[in-house]
Amino acid sequence: KEYFKIVESVEQSDVGFLPLTLNYYVKNNKLDLVDKMADLMKRNGQTLYAWVEGDHYMNYNHPNCIFIKYFGDSRNQAVNEMIQPGDMKKDLLYEHYNGQFKRREKSDFPVIGFDGIANYPKSKLIGTILKNSLLHASYKLLDAKIKPEPIVPFLLKRKKILAQLKKSNNLKTNFKIRSSFAPGTLGRDDQARKEFITNIIDSDYTFCFRGAANYSLRFYETLCLGRIPLFINSNCILPFQDKVDWKNIICWVDEDHIDHLVEKIQDYHQSMTNHQFIERQEYCREIWENYLSKEGFLKHFHDSIKQSIKSSIYL
Numbered sequence: 001k002e003y004f005k006i007v008e009s010v011e012q013s014d015v016g017f018l019p020l021t022l023n024y025y026v027k028n029n030k031l032d033l034v035d036k037m038a039d040l041m042k043r044n045g046q047t048l049y050a051w052v053e054g055d056h057y058m059n060y061n062h063p064n065c066i067f068i069k070y071f072g073d074s075r076n077q078a079v080n081e082m083i084q085p086g087d088m089k090k091d092l093l094y095e096h097y098n099g100q101f102k103r104r105e106k107s108d109f110p111v112i113g114f115d116g117i118a119n120y121p122k123s124k125l126i127g128t129i130l131k132n133s134l135l136h137a138s139y140k141l142l143d144a145k146i147k148p149e150p151i152v153p154f155l156l157k158r159k160k161i162l163a164q165l166k167k168s169n170n171l172k173t174n175f176k177i178r179s180s181f182a183p184g185t186l187g188r189d190d191q192a193r194k195e196f197i198t199n200i201i202d203s204d205y206t207f208c209f210r211g212a213a214n215y216s217l218r219f220y221e222t223l224c225l226g227r228i229p230l231f232i233n234s235n236c237i238l239p240f241q242d243k244v245d246w247k248n249i250i251c252w253v254d255e256d257h258i259d260h261l262v263e264k265i266q267d268y269h270q271s272m273t274n275h276q277f278i279e280r281q282e283y284c285r286e287i288w289e290n291y292l293s294k295e296g297f298l299k300h301f302h303d304s305i306k307q308s309i310k311s312s313i314y315l
Contacts, residue, residue: 113203
C-alpha cells in the first residue's frame, strides 16, 4: 500500500498486474484471459506485469507482458523478464537469532558449508531420468506449456563438486548430505531446519548451486543470515544486476571454471583481512535487507516501474 494504489479502470492506471500468478492461467487453460488483459493494457499504452511461481519454465509469452520470475538464463535473457529473489517466508536472522547479527571471525582455511540433498539411490535416479525423459518427449510433441525438470538431475553435478571440495587439503568442509529434499521446510522437521541454519552460521561460505530451476534459494538464505555465498554461476540471472555488483561481493565462480574452484576460493578468502571479512558479512546482510527482502524488493521494483513510465513518456 505504500507504493501501489488500486484504481477502478484501465484509463486511471499507469500499469497493470495480472490478478493471479501466470501458473494459474496455464494450469487451468485460461491463457486467453492473459492475452485479453495484456491487449487491453497495450491499447492504453500500458504494460502488464505477471508473477510466475515455482521452478518450472512456462511456455507462454506476450510482447506487452513483463514476467517476474525466480530464474532465467543469461545466454538467452528475454527483455521482458525480471528476476525476483527466492521466496523466503521470514527473516531468518529474526526468526532464529532475535535479529542479532552473528559475526564470524575469518578462519585460517576457508570453511565451506552445505546442508542439503546431493545424492539419490541408484534405483531412484534411474526412475527419475526415465520419467523426465518421457515428460520431455510429451512436452515437445504436445507443445505443452509447463517445461519438465532437466532429464538428468543437477544434484549429480552438485554431488561431484562437493566431492571435489571435500578432498581438498586447502579448505575445510562442513557438509551434511541429506537423502530427501528440504526436510526442514517441506518435511516440517524443526531439528533439520535448525541444523540447516546453524550450518550456514558456522561456515565462512555456503555452497550455492542450482537445483531443478536455474537458481538457489540457499543463496538468499545465506545472504539473509549475513554470510557469504560460494556461488557457482550456471548462467544465472540475479536480481538487480544493474544495481548490485554481485561479482565483487560474493565468492563467484563460473561453472566452466570448476576445475580451479579451490584456488578461486583461496584467492577470495586471502584477499581480505579479518576486519574486511566481517565487513563483507555485514554487507551481504545489508544487500539482502535493501534489495532481496520483501520490503527491499518492492521498493526497488516500484522504482523501476516509475523509471520505465518516465522513460516511455519521453519516447
